[in-house]
Amino acid sequence: MIDRHDDGVVLVTLNRPDVRNAMTDGMTAAWRDAMTALAADRDVRCVVVTGAGTAFCAGGDLSWLGERGVEPVPELRDRMLAFYRSWLSVTELEVPTIAAVNGAAVGAGLCVALACDLVYAADEAKLLAPFTSLGLHPGMAATYLLPHRAGTALAREMLLTGRTLRGTEAADKGLVNQAFPRNDLLAQVMTIARQVAANAPIATRLTKAALKQDHQHLEAALSWESLAQPVTMTSADMIEGLAAHRERRVPKFTGS
Template sequence: MALACDLVYAADDAKLLAPFTSLGLHPGMAATYLLPSRGGINLARELLLTGRTIRGEEAAREGLINRSYAREELLEKTLEIAGSVAANAPIATRLTKIALKSAHNDLEEALKWESLAQPVTMTSKDMLEGLTAHRERRVPKFTGS
């Protein structure tokens, strides 16, 4: 399930595994799609074909997760990151999530999407608030409009 999330964090000593084949099962839950897209085909092959367990530190190093933290810091750090994301302009964040999920096939496709999405944010009250707050050196108060 974590593979389907936008951001993934784990404790340094967390155990991550996809033991399907070692249990006699074909991978499920879109693991054959999500694991290669997140951690690369080589890591996906190794984890899916062997059922090997990796720790959070290695998962972060391999790009399978965003970062790992000491277990006692994990909740605080992830709540801080979640707060940072939640504090951003909702419309811009939503459109950025769509763009990242779209996995554009080439530069031209990405530029086309951006040429459609950016004007939406440029006409928002949130953009004006963001620019004003930046100029006034204060935290913006976004409303999603």
């Protein structure tokens, strides 16, 4: 379910609350189509992802997973790779993305949340990656996303023991940015999204691109910034930003 706001914020809701928003082929196709449409929409400035009902996403539908066991490994590899890439297409959006983890985020569902640029969780939301307890190797880039977000030690503990973190603990350990009371979560996240959307679109997109590169040394960062910053210095938005600062008013950025 997609809800577009006039300020450029788009709310994407995983909407299968009767099964805790578990992933199926149909849901995967709908998600892929939604990401494709958002990527092509130049009016979008920030995307928020949340879940309907009491869960964010319970991960792969277990009945769907059970049916896969009859397929040969080469075909399964192709199927799973397409599945992963469909859901992780959220990382290909040029605009900032925010996950509002309103309830349980399990396995692949947790990975989709962690694939967003910013992650906020309800205080009591459960975050876990119980792959090995189901007899599965982790998937959906869990072995990359978990250590990349919160460090190797926590990633090992979550993936090897199946440990569950509540939202408050996940915030304390850096797995999510911040935790809020469940009833306040979406309102708080939408406020943050509006702050992101209000910033200059070109500068914001280029900043996201820089952060995705994960510069390994100082010179790599300088090489990128010495090109990207001059691009924004020639934009109408920079002129507007400077004028608004000088005149002590809110800037009106147009993305030009």
